[in-house]
Amino acid sequence: MDNSYSVFVNTTDRFEDCWEPFFKLFSVYWPDFNGKIYLNTEYKEFKYPGLNIISVQNCTKNGDADMVTWSECLFRGLNSIDTDIVLYMQEDYFFNGKVKNEIVQQHVDLLKIDNIDCIHLTNASGGAPYLDTEYAFLKEVGKTAKYRISCQAALWNKATLVSYIRKHESPWQFEKFATKRARLMNHRFLAMADSFYGGNLIMPYVLTGIIQGQWKEEVVQLFEDYNITIDFLKRGFHTPNKKRSFYAKVRSRGPKLYKELISYIDLAGLRLKSFIQ
Numbered sequence: 001m002d003n004s005y006s007v008f009v010n011t012t013d014r015f016e017d018c019w020e021p022f023f024k025l026f027s028v029y030w031p032d033f034n035g036k037i038y039l040n041t042e043y044k045e046f047k048y049p050g051l052n053i054i055s056v057q058n059c060t061k062n063g064d065a066d067m068v069t070w071s072e073c074l075f076r077g078l079n080s081i082d083t084d085i086v087l088y089m090q091e092d093y094f095f096n097g098k099v100k101n102e103i104v105q106q107h108v109d110l111l112k113i114d115n116i117d118c119i120h121l122t123n124a125s126g127g128a129p130y131l132d133t134e135y136a137f138l139k140e141v142g143k144t145a146k147y148r149i150s151c152q153a154a155l156w157n158k159a160t161l162v163s164y165i166r167k168h169e170s171p172w173q174f175e176k177f178a179t180k181r182a183r184l185m186n187h188r189f190l191a192m193a194d195s196f197y198g199g200n201l202i203m204p205y206v207l208t209g210i211i212q213g214q215w216k217e218e219v220v221q222l223f224e225d226y227n228i229t230i231d232f233l234k235r236g237f238h239t240p241n242k243k244r245s246f247y248a249k250v251r252s253r254g255p256k257l258y259k260e261l262i263s264y265i266d267l268a269g270l271r272l273k274s275f276i277q
Contacts, residue, residue: 003035003036003083004035004083004085004105004108004109004112005035005083005085005086005087005108005155006035006036006037006038006081006082006083006085006086006087007033007035007036007037007038007086007087007089008037008038008040008077008078008081008086008087008088008089009022009037009038009039009040009089009090009091010040010073010074010077010088010089010090010091010151011039011040011041011090011091012041012042012070012073013041013042013043013044013065015091015092015210016041016044016046017230017234017235018091018092018094018209018210019039019046019048019091020048020228021094021219021223021226021228021230022091022092022093022094023046023048023051023053024048024226024228025094025095025096025222025226025228026048026051026095027048027049027050027051028095028226029095029096029097029098029099029204030095030098030099030101032101033099033101034052035052036052036054036082036083037051037052037053037054038053038054038056038077038080038081038086039053039054039055039056039091040056040058040073040074040077041055041056041057041058042057042058042059042060042065042068042073043057043059043060043065044057045057056076056077056080058073058076058077058080059073069167069168069169069170070169070170070171070174071165071166071167071168071169071170071174072167074165074174075162075165075167078158078161078162078165079162081158083158084112084157084158084159085108085111085112085155085156085157085158086155086156086158086161087104087121087153087154087155087156088151088153088154088155088156088161089153090151090208092206092208092209092210093152093153093205093206093207093208093209094205094206094209094219094222095203095204095205096204096205096206096222097201097204097205098204099202099203099204100202100203103202104121104155104202104203107119107121107155107202108155110135111155111157115188116157116188116190117156117157117160117187117188117189118149118154118155118156118157118160118161118187118188118189118190119138119154119155119189119190119191119192120141120150120152120153120154120189120190120191120192121152121153121154121155121192121202121203122152122153122192122201122202122203122205122207128142128145129142129144129145130142130145130191130193133190135190136193137192137193138190138191138192138193139190139191139192139193140188140189140190140191141189141190141191143182143183144183145179145189146179147175147179148179148182148183148189149164149174149175149178149179149181149182149189150175150179151171151174151175152207153203153205160187164178164181164182165178166178166262166263166266168259168262168263169259169263170256170259173256173259173260173263177260177263177264177266177267180267181266181267181270184267184270184271184274185270206218206219206222210235210238211238212238213235214235214236214237214238214239215230215232215235215236215237215238216237216238217237217238220232
């Protein structure tokens, strides 16, 4: 068994309808992975034949799933892992092409021996500016990049990832404010160079199979191809650019403002600390 890194699948019990298709496609498209897979559940447990899945069940001890935030669950889950390097994924990143296991391992080795904190494994993360590096297929994600930190598939130094978590933040706030925090830190973030794409994806998958709680239509044919049965009516399908009423926007925005204020105060503290240093 490979103990150099583990796969961490961030999820919630409300998305358990994703687990069967996720792991079936995992077994199809990544058959040579033989390490541990941590499924970051709250209470539930899941198994799939041939895969070493460890259900974290991070709310079992406290019984507080209704109160705990997304970031708190992430923090608890990561701290249950026994490897220093993790490959972060989410439960609706459905593989649709073969994972290049040897290249993933090469990148794991880079994290172990070099001063690298994160390697984004898709071209859906990071964003310009990209800087040249000493590696043929890796670019450095510049400090002003829009998504220097994202929730797409990436290899992480676990301690670095944990250091960016603020327990009050939602996933969208985490991407936004962790990226801002990363501009003030000296961590090194790399991403796959564009020259490596065009049929050469390391980890081909549907970039978010569920949007705002509803299925992306892209998964329908994929599931049919592998005899995966899902009752799509329970969630329905996401309609792109669907307009919300002004009342709905205000109602959803209000509770977020306080948490964002906390994140901005945290940023101010980091800026002051970096200025003093």
